[in-house]
Amino acid sequence: MELQKNNKELKDVIDKMEKEEVDKRKSITDEFEAAVKKFKVKASEEMNEEELKKKNEELKAEMQQIMDDNKKNTEELEQKIKEKQKNSEAVQEKFKAMIQSKFEEALSESTKEKKEYIRLAQKEQELTAQISMYENNFDQLNDSIRKSGSVFSQFKRELKKVTEQA
Numbered sequence: 001m002e003l004q005k006n007n008k009e010l011k012d013v014i015d016k017m018e019k020e021e022v023d024k025r026k027s028i029t030d031e032f033e034a035a036v037k038k039f040k041v042k043a044s045e046e047m048n049e050e051e052l053k054k055k056n057e058e059l060k061a062e063m064q065q066i067m068d069d070n071k072k073n074t075e076e077l078e079q080k081i082k083e084k085q086k087n088s089e090a091v092q093e094k095f096k097a098m099i100q101s102k103f104e105e106a107l108s109e110s111t112k113e114k115k116e117y118i119r120l121a122q123k124e125q126e127l128t129a130q131i132s133m134y135e136n137n138f139d140q141l142n143d144s145i146r147k148s149g150s151v152f153s154q155f156k157r158e159l160k161k162v163t164e165q166a
Helices: 002-045 049-165
Strands: none
Touching: 002 049
């Protein structure tokens, strides 16, 4: 979750930087258009060709400066975007590795629990078989005791008869 949050924050920062650069470019473009408009107005007002040439050179230099600034800003933005993308990719790789590790741990634990369940199920079957055997032996013992009791009672009656007759 932390990695996803960091990844989202990086994306938000990149988006914000891109918006700022777009705004800067628009501002520069607006300045350029204003300068061109200003140039046209002044050019129509001034008839002196030398003055127009001078103004043209100044505007040309101003335009070149604006273009250079724009190029520099674009390069800086591209560099920042590349850095953010690298950071984002590194975070994603760490996140994938962490998920894979957790998955493998869970799979291992699940396998262990399954083996333990199978072992306990087998043990339960063995114990159930032993209980059945003990119940059977107990029933046989009870039958033997009943028969012995019956035989003993009969023996006792016959002994009593013999003692009474004697």
